[in-house]
Amino acid sequence: MRIGLDIMGGDHAPKAIVLGAIAAHKHLKTDEHLVLIGNTDHIKPILVEEGFNADHFEFVHTEEVIxxxxxxxxxxxxxPNSSIAIGFSLLKEGKLDTFASAGNSGAMLVGALYSVKAIPGIFRPCLPTVLPKLKGGTGIMLDSGANADCKxxxxxxxxxxxxxxATHMMHVENPKVGLINIGEEDEKGNLLSMAAFPLMKNSTFNFIGNVEGRDLFNDAADVIVCDGFTGNIMLKMAxxxxxxxxxxGLKDEFFDRFNYEQYGGSPILGVNAPVIIGHGISSPxxxxxxxxxxxDMIYTKLIDKITVAFK
Incomplete structure (x- = not known):
């Protein structure tokens, strides 16, 4: 397994990214290899400073940064010689099994669509975000920003x-899917939600109907669906x-679970390879x-399962 990581992307790159790679390496198996993509002149001194053996990583040198x-x-x-562009080139050629970056999220979306492309049958890939639940566990909301305007x-x-x-990455059996709306009644909503409701009602997943903003963090639904404009506003508020x-100065276990650090990043769901976008301020x-x-996306064969679902 070859896990590609953009070392140059993010507000605290490259140091925070390299430190995160070092921390992850301690828990990886011998056949799980990290491939660091970026300017090695910036990477190697950090490894020396940390007393870390550079031979534990593979390196792909780039000199351009988006x-x-x-x-x-x-x-x-x-x-074309930026860390993001090279990362997608390697992913497309099968020289990486997955690619992740905390860099320019728009470039990551464009790069994914231009290189590995959308899975046939999918209109628009989207970004999920994790929702901590008050009684424990987590749900997801999507789209959280990839598609501001939706049909x-x-x-x-x-x-x-x-x-x-939710089924394969979060281990939720028969997840409940809700459509975000301004009321629970079937006929409520704007033009988009009213048109989407009957389509979702006739779909194959476990659709429970409309849910409201107050249901984001309770057990009403495991998966909450919305357009990317609405989803991104709710994400930033959360x-x-x-x-x-x-x-x-408040200490509360529930609100501690809103800390983005523990969730990693947002996968681009709907493209032909595992691609993850990290928060721009990502810490190690x-x-x-x-x-x-x-x-985990590789081990669960998530992309294969999505591909089969859209055949």
């Missing part, structure tokens, strides 16, 4: 993708809970967990 604020499509085209037929596909992810508890702990998440 900045966090660069235009995704232009950057992928104009910087009704996208949402049932998000439900399928979320149901497969992330603020943890920050607010820290600022207020977040990077470590993103590596574990990459590994």
């Amino acid at each position: 900045g966090m604020g660069e235009h995704p499509t232009k950057a992928i085209i104009q910087k 009704p037929e996208y949402l049932p596909q998000f439900g399928i993708l979320g149901s497969i992810y 992330e603020s809970f943890y920050v607010l508890t820290l600022k207020k 702990t977040a990077i470590k967990n993103m590596i574990f998440q990459s590994r």
Whole structure:
């Protein structure tokens, strides 16, 4: 197994990424290899500083970097030797089994669609985010930002993708799928949700109907479906809970579970290979967990299961 990791992506790159790779290596099996992609002139001194044997990693040297604020499509085209572009090239050629980065999320989405491409039958790949539940466990919400504008037929596909992810990555049996709305009644909602509701009702997953914003963190649904515009707003609001508890000096187990670090990153569900986007401010702990998440996507054969579902 070859796990590709972009060392140059993220606000705290390359040091936080390298430290995360070192932390993950301690828990990897001998046949699970980390491939660090980036400028080795920046990577090697960190390894020396940490007293870590560089032979434990494989390296792919690159000299270009796609900045966090660069235009995704232009950057992928104009910087073919960037760590993100090279990572996707290796993934497409089968020289990596998975690729992850905390860098430019738009470039990661564009790179995935241009290289490994969407799984046949999927209209739009999407990004799930983890939702901690008040009584324990977790659910997921999708889309959380890949598709700000959605057509009704996208949402049932998000439900399928979320149901497969919850089943095989989160070990939830027959996950309950809900559609986010302003009321529980079938006829409630805007044009998008009203058009999507009957499509989801007739789908193959365990659809329980509409759920509201207050249901995000209870057990009403295991998978919550929404358009990426709504999902990203709710995600950013949820992330603020943890920050607010820290600022207020509050210690609470439930709100501690809103800390993004423990979840790694967001997989791009619906493309032909495991691809994970990490938070731009990813710490070494977040990077470590993103590596574990990459590994688990390979072991569960998640991409194969999604492919079969859309045949």
